[in-house]
Amino acid sequence: MSQTDIFSVLQTGLTQAGSVQTPGETHGTLTGMLCINNEVSPAAAVDDVAGEQLGQALDALREMTLEGLFDPDLSFRPLLPDDDTVDLDTRVAALARWCGGFLYGLSFFGDFNPAHLSAEVREVLNDLTELSKAELTAEEDGDSAEGDYAELVEYVRVAVQMIFLECQPKREGPQTRETLH
Template sequence: MKRLLGYDELNSALQRIGYIDDAAEYHGALCGALSVRKPDDIDLFTLIDHGAQAPAQRDAQTLELLQRLRAETLDALSDDQMIFAPLLPDDDTALVPRVQALAAWCEGFLYGLASRPGFDLARCSEDTREIIRDFTELTRAAVGEEADPNIEESAYAELVEYVRVGAQLVFMELHPRPMLDPSDSQQVH
């Protein structure tokens, strides 16, 4: 089985070419863009330029890695088993940077949704509008200084799960699967 691209690998590659924001934000932007655009219509470096101080270096190695990330992400978002997960730092990373990365992921997702000209949130279901409102609120997520670490860890895990499912639901609504034609099904006797 092929190893999936990890957060640290993506972060290193993005930093190497001048991307100064969190890799989680890039992954969120990619997920948002995949929700509203055809995969091949997404300029993978444009998502980078949004967070770079200088124009991103466009090298073949990074392009290959970003294409791999796009394919893996699209497969996960499209999977009926709901296997998608936002690309975030590992759980052994301190809580504050993980919360910051989750907030950045949500910000990126919103940026990606807005990448399609004419995207109209009012045409989405109430559930999708609520998820997007919640993601907007999550862009301001922070850990309190005197918070109980066990409670905060639990809350973080719940938020990650909400973002995981919410992003996939938004994707699925904006990319409905074709209904099977009953006449095409084979009957088993």
């Protein structure tokens, strides 16, 4: 499943399940949980998993997320609405909810303590907290706002990699992961 397909299936499945979560928020939650425990079940990131198709999408999302997080080329990408089909205001709101979900996912197990992290990663966590409140203002519009949004998405992408690498136990040798099919 492609990231666009997963987004669509999640959106439909979450709506049918009566969940108030968005696909991005769900992915953010799952990503935060995986930063702490990369063995977590994807169903833990959703209020209520109903339906086989939603379960399959969550499994595919978990695998795609872990592949991106473990990838030495840092290919992780947050699951957000498509830039070409959704207006900027909606995408900014989705990014904010993604960040909120991510922060929730980090704290889900109850033993996450930012004090044990480097000063740089604590600063990144503060930035993500601020981004979870982001919204588009009336004076922000056009190409510069689109560029700013793209920079924020890239910042989130890199920030999550930093957090993941610091939270995961150190490994001997190359950090690779077998792909499950």
